[in-house]
Amino acid sequence: MRIFIVEDDPFYGELLAYHLSQNPDDELHRFETGRDCLNHLYMNPSVICLDYSLPDLSGEEVLRKIKTANPDIRVVVISGQENIQTAIALLKLGATDYIVKDDDTRERLWICLNNLRQQEGMQKTISHLQEEVGRKYSIESAIIGNSPPIRKTFSIIEKAAASKITVSISGETGTGKELVAKAIHYNSPRRNRPFVAINITAIPKELIESELFGHEKGSFTGADFKRIGMFEEASGGTLFLDEVADMDPGMQAKLLRALQEMEIKRVGSNKPISIDVRLIVATHKNLNEEVRAGTFREDLYYRLLGLPIQLPPLRERSTDIILLARHFMKEYCRENHREQLKLSAEAQRNLLAYAWPGNVRELKAVIELACVMADGDTLESEHLQLMHNSPVDVMLSEDMTLKEYTHQIIKRYLEKYDRNVVLVAKKLDVGKSTIYRMLQDNSL
Numbered sequence: 001m002r003i004f005i006v007e008d009d010p011f012y013g014e015l016l017a018y019h020l021s022q023n024p025d026d027e028l029h030r031f032e033t034g035r036d037c038l039n040h041l042y043m044n045p046s047v048i049c050l051d052y053s054l055p056d057l058s059g060e061e062v063l064r065k066i067k068t069a070n071p072d073i074r075v076v077v078i079s080g081q082e083n084i085q086t087a088i089a090l091l092k093l094g095a096t097d098y099i100v101k102d103d104d105t106r107e108r109l110w111i112c113l114n115n116l117r118q119q120e121g122m123q124k125t126i127s128h129l130q131e132e133v134g135r136k137y138s139i140e141s142a143i144i145g146n147s148p149p150i151r152k153t154f155s156i157i158e159k160a161a162a163s164k165i166t167v168s169i170s171g172e173t174g175t176g177k178e179l180v181a182k183a184i185h186y187n188s189p190r191r192n193r194p195f196v197a198i199n200i201t202a203i204p205k206e207l208i209e210s211e212l213f214g215h216e217k218g219s220f221t222g223a224d225f226k227r228i229g230m231f232e233e234a235s236g237g238t239l240f241l242d243e244v245a246d247m248d249p250g251m252q253a254k255l256l257r258a259l260q261e262m263e264i265k266r267v268g269s270n271k272p273i274s275i276d277v278r279l280i281v282a283t284h285k286n287l288n289e290e291v292r293a294g295t296f297r298e299d300l301y302y303r304l305l306g307l308p309i310q311l312p313p314l315r316e317r318s319t320d321i322i323l324l325a326r327h328f329m330k331e332y333c334r335e336n337h338r339e340q341l342k343l344s345a346e347a348q349r350n351l352l353a354y355a356w357p358g359n360v361r362e363l364k365a366v367i368e369l370a371c372v373m374a375d376g377d378t379l380e381s382e383h384l385q386l387m388h389n390s391p392v393d394v395m396l397s398e399d400m401t402l403k404e405y406t407h408q409i410i411k412r413y414l415e416k417y418d419r420n421v422v423l424v425a426k427k428l429d430v431g432k433s434t435i436y437r438m439l440q441d442n443s444l
């Protein structure tokens with residue numbers, strides 16, 4: 001730390017400097033007047049040990065000027081008199097500590113500076129981690145994919161990050177809804193404030209209100225302490241409500257009221273607390289259908305819809321499969337200090353032929369396990385444990401008409417074979433004209 005010692009008594013100043021010089025990592029500078037100290041603030045000290053009684057300016061005046069010039073500089077006031085009122089006034093003005101000159105001063109100053117050193121270290125670690133997280137969620141390096149739907153998602157995320165609009169993300173399990181929510185948050189002006197995620201289905205129905213809004217002590221059996229809820233925790237940041245379609249009707253009404261009034265009331269309290277959160281909601285269900293079925297309030301639906309992002313299942317963006325597989329292989333090898341693995345042509349074919357009911361999450365798990373199993377320098381098809389349902393099972397679970405199934409099959413083949421109609425017709429043993437007719441229908 002760069003430390004200024006401001007003390008008009010040269011002997012006492014020297015004594016403090018000698019004592020603090022025991023830590024060779026610190027850089028010490030001595031000044032005998034308030035003005036001299038202020039003239040050197042450009043050196044950006046971490047801490048100023050300030051004598052309260054200086055010949056030119058009062059300690060209070062110097063403190064005010066330091067804090068105006070740079071509120072981050074910590075000021076430890078050292079005073080000849082033990083005066084509680086003065087100490088309180090100085091602490092209110094932003095002094096970090098108030099130490100009385102007596103036999104223990106050097107010791108207490110030493111402890112105080114060590115505490116500040118720790119705080120500074122923690123602050124640096126936090127800033128470093130914030131930067132790191134920001135980099136981790138920088139849009140294009142976090143979200144892998146080059147398929148048209150994913151490229152479209154990038155541009156929507158950029159728009160969402162630049163505004164405070166509510167975002168609603170839909171998509172099957174494992175398609176990356178939470179990842180997209182984090183990318184929006186960490187690329188928005190709120191990035192240095194909290195990202196708080198809550199999964200509605202993971203919390204018992206009767207506890208959701210207190211999880212979201214908090215509760216006062218004794219407001220219900222088991223509420224032994226006052227607790228702030230997720231809305232307050234996410235203050236200034238982003239609240240991510242996952243599986244929002246599963247919220248029960250009573251809670252839906254309370255959420256709607258909170259969003260309309262931009263205030264919440266903790267359970268057991270009547271005091272409104274204003275909220276400042278950006279909301280991102282996600283669901284694997286079709287919210288519109290839930291509204292039609294009467295299980296989701298229409299007014300809440302319109303409030304939450306905001307900017308909708310639809311994440312398609314992996315089987316509908318097969319061009320991303322190999323890209324993602326290679327990405328997860330690279331990540332795995334880097335984290336496990338292994339030589340980068342190659343992906344055999346047959347393994348690629350198997351990956352493309354599989355339907356990925358668990359989407360990207362499943363692909364990641366399959367690739368990680370395959371990397372563990374691969375002994376040589378290549379990941380082969382035998383290393384891939386594709387245990388879930390066959391593609392046919394997955395497709396059949398979607399309850400479609402025969403015509404729709406036919407469309408899905410042809411669509412998948414066209415994607416797989418680079419829209420080469422002749423090749424697809426040959427593979428499926430149908431006439432080219434059937435495929436051309438469907439293409440003209442705009443249904444493919």
Ligand SMILES: Nc1ncnc2c1ncn2[C@@H]1O[C@H](COP(=O)(O)OP(=O)(O)OP(=O)(O)O)[C@@H](O)[C@H]1O
Nearest residue numbers: 142143144145172173174175176177178179360361
């Ligand atoms: N496009 C992508 N690029 C890189 N990783 C991805 C991508 N999409 C998803 N993932 C990874 O897949 C896993 C699942 O993603 P995530 O948890 O965001 O999915 P989800 O849709 O929120 O799932 P669920 O609905 O089950 O909560 C995570 O490890 C995530 O980092």
